[in-house]
Amino acid sequence: MLDYEVTVFTANRATASTFNNVFIKLIGSSGESERKWLWNFKGASAFVRGAVACFRVSCCTSLGKLVLIELDKQPLLLFPEDSWFPAKVEIKSPEGACYTFPIYRWINDNKVHRFREGTALKGFEDKHHLGRNSREQELKERQEDYCWDVYLEGIPHCLKADDLLSLPYEVRFSFTKQTEFLFTAGAGLTELKLKGLAECKMGWADLDAINRVFCCKQTDMSDYVQQHWKDDDFFGYQFLNGVNPMLIRRCTVLPDNFPVTDNMVFPDSQFSLAEEMEKGNIFLCDYKQMDGVKASTINDKQQYLMAPLVLLHKTPDDKLMPIAIQLKQKPAEDNPIFLPSDSEYDWLLAKIFVRSADFNEHQLNVHLLRTHLLAEVFAVSLLRNVPMVHPLYKLLIPHTRYTLQINSLARKTLISEEGVFTKFSASGGDGMITILRRSLTSVTYSSLCVPEDIAERGLKDIPNFYYRDDGLRLWNIINRFVCGVLSHYYKSDHEVKQDSELQQWILDIFEHGFLSHPCRGIPQKLNTVDELIKFVTMVIFTGSAQHAAVNTGQYDYGGWMPNTPISLKLPPPTKKGEATEETMLKTLPDVNVTVQGMATMWLLSQQSSDFVPLGQYPEEHFSEETPRQMIKKFQKELKELSAAIKQRNKELKVPYTYMDPEEVENSVAI
Structure with a gap:
């Protein structure tokens, strides 16, 4: 008899x-064992939390x-x-070969579950008929469990x-996450209700x-916001390093619907708009997607939502100062251009x-659509089209953790x-639906890629832009890691084209995420290793750094309501x-309305x-x-970046922490 040493790790x-x-x-390739009951001296404790149990x-x-291995459990x-x-199973053969079978999923029934040996294989490399069959069966089951919906x-x-x-067990919150989430939600609302x-x-x-x-x-940050929310320089600062650093762009020509003059913004003639635009010192924020959006009614009161244009000036001391605000898109006598020289209120x-x-x-747009909803599309397409043994699955699955449940919530x-x-x-x-639809039509591939987005918005050299600085370094670190892993598995562009599972993944994203609109630059197929x-x-x-940048500071900047009102009850002054x-x-x-917004x-x-x-990858899929x-190299680079950000922040009056790798979660999980 030949003995195989089997070690089972429970998570x-x-x-x-x-x-x-x-x-x-x-x-195995030459046969299979009998179905074996795993029993040893540990008895019932062999499969408790964190246990490592050995069998023959x-x-x-x-x-x-x-x-392959087949696992099942019977009550x-x-x-x-x-x-x-179970986390994984390790097996040592009589010949001395060692095999690892990553599992990292719930088994909550008495059915037989098949798991592949851990060496990553693309579909066309999977030569053994048992491997190919298990691959097909896995995707068939997944496509039944993970269906698209509108x-x-x-x-x-x-x-x-x-x-x-009804969510599959694999994508639900852990018991710890679920308990804490419900407690935090309940505690916040309870406190507000106790205050009446x-x-x-x-x-x-x-x-x-x-x-x-x-x-x-x-x-600490919400305290700072409360003290400085009226300050013009802090108002400008938020366009760079607040929770929405995605709208501001360099202005080289004033929009036709924003008739700002030199006399309005530079009454002392110290500067001219034309010269400052030529120098790259004028910036614009245009909320045109809000134009004509129907505002809601709250507490039986009509609410108001404007579509402003904001002009900002980078001063010689590197502050970004607002110099003109028009609250509606169409110039009119009852739509004045407001200036810092106007009355205080x-x-x-x-x-x-x-x-x-x-x-x-x-x-x-920035938070829900461009991080949460897109991350869900990436995750569902991965689960439907890419089996566990595929290198892309192993690379991306940690970056889908909790996304499907948080979006369902x-x-x-x-x-x-x-x-x-x-x-x-x-x-x-209705306004929400209008904005989401408009926002999707505005998404381009380049706007999702930080280096291109920063360049297109003309923000490469604006000072004190920490979202850009940290974001570009994070993008490059992630890119080097992805390049290293995928270049190891894909040796040529032909292998990318040949990988039908990969191509179906990208096609599903194109069709279900971007609704098959080709004009946005989103690929519907991948032709080269570089494109992949x-x-x-x-x-x-998108699911890690970008989400952290636009999510983590929500209470910091929005806890003091006057700085970020979620609704307004009167129309703007005419x-x-x-x-x-x-x-x-x-x-x-x-x-x-205020306290509900604060609690959320x-x-x-x-x-x-x-x-x-x-x-950080607690689950070892590779x-x-x-x-x-x-x-390990990826983790080392992230640690070095984290140290550099912490060192820089010591010198800043307002530290920017949201893209510190230690504060960035692997996935959209909240």
């Missing part, structure tokens, strides 16, 4: 244990090169069927799921009253309307008919010189205890030495 995560009987069958499986003859008479989360016409498709319990504010539909009497609510949940109200427009642009609790965003934001309801590397870099960057503090307070959202932004900014930083070395 060290909550509820991973099983007390059922576990069985295994080994399948005896065979009459050599099985040859191991290709004991006195124990109910439970869920088990949540709203005109936006990226999503995973079909009737409710959270969640149902209060009155306006704010003064800023002190807002402060009394705000002081219950503060961060004229200018402050104009900035408040801009910040409210920015909230809606950020949440729907968002559709249920944020943007549904009764969702918080729908009920309490100016763009909730660039696209996969974008996928990882004449100058009439606005007062009372006008401002009557314009700001009601108490319940607090929840979405919290890091869970099972947070996995970018580049078994070959080359990609494992690439991962």
Whole structure:
């Protein structure tokens, strides 16, 4: 008899244990073993959380090169069927060969589950008929479990799921994540309800009253925002390093609908617009996607959402200062251009309307569409089209963690008919649909790739732009890692073209994510290794660094509501010189709208205890030495970048931390 040494690793995560009987069958190129009950001196504790258990499986003859294992578990008479989360199985053959079978998935039934040996194989390399058959069967099952659905016409498709319990086990939150998420959500709302504010539909009497609510949940940055939200230089700073650094661009020619003159913005004739534009010192933020959007009604009061244009000037001391604001797209007598020289509340109200427009642009386009919804498309297409043994699956699966459940929660609790965003934001309801559809038509491939996006917006050399600085370095680090891994597996452009699973993955993304619109530059097929590397870099960057940049600081910048009102109750002023503090307070959202917005932004900014930083891979999907070395190099570069960012931040009055690799999660998980 020949003995195979089998070692089973149960994951060290909550509820991973099983007390059922576990069985295994080994399948090789020359035969297969009998189905073997895995039993040893550890008894029922062999498969508890974090356990490593060793067994022997005896065979009459050599099985040859191991290709597959089959695992199943059967409930004991006195124990109910439970869920088990094995991490991996390692097997040493009688000939001394070692095989690793990555699993990292729930087994919650008594069916037989097949797992491939860990060496990454593209479809055309999978020569053994058992390997090919298991590959086909795996994708067939996945395509039944992960079906496309249309949540709203005109936006990226999503995973079909009737409710959270219908999500496949593999993509659900861990017990730890689920418990913490529900506790944080409940605690925030409970505190607000105990204060008697969640149902209060009155306006704010003064800023002190807002402060009394705000002081219950503060961060260092939210404190800074409260103190400086009226300052013009901080208003400008937020376009670079706040939660929406994606709209600002260098202005070389004034838009026809923004008739700003030198006398308006440079009354002392110290500068001229033409000269400053030529020098690259004038910048524009244009919220044209908000134009004509139907604002919602909240507490039986009509809300208002503008489509402003904002002109900014980089001063000789490298500050970015707003110099003109027009709150509607069409110039008119009742649509004045507001200036810093106007009265205090004229200018402050104009900035408040801009910040409210920015909230809606950020949440729907920059945050929801360009990170959450696209990350879901990348994940669903991966799960439907790429088997576990494929190198692309091994590379990308850690970057899909929790994305499908967090998006399902968002559709249920944020943007549904009764969702918080729908009920309490100016763009909730019909406006939200309009903005999302317009936003998708504005997405281009280059706008998702940081180096090209920065160049196209003319922002290569604007000072104090830390989103750019950290983002470009992160993009390059991710790109080098992706290049190293994929170049190891794809030796020629022909292999990329030949890989039918890879090509179906990209085609599904094109069809279901970008709705088959070819004019945006999104590829529908991949022809070269370089094209593949660039696209996969974008996928990882979008779900990790980009999401962190536009998500983590939400409460920092939005906790103090006047800096980021989620809705406004009065129309903008049509004449100058009439606005007062009372006008401002009557314009700001009601108490319940404010606290619901605060609670949601607090929840979405919290890091869970099972947070996995970018580049950390607790689940070892790669078994070959080359990609494992690439991962170590990737982690080293990320650590060095993190140290450099921390060192830089010590010198900054307002530290920029959102793209510090230690603070960036591997995936869209919140």
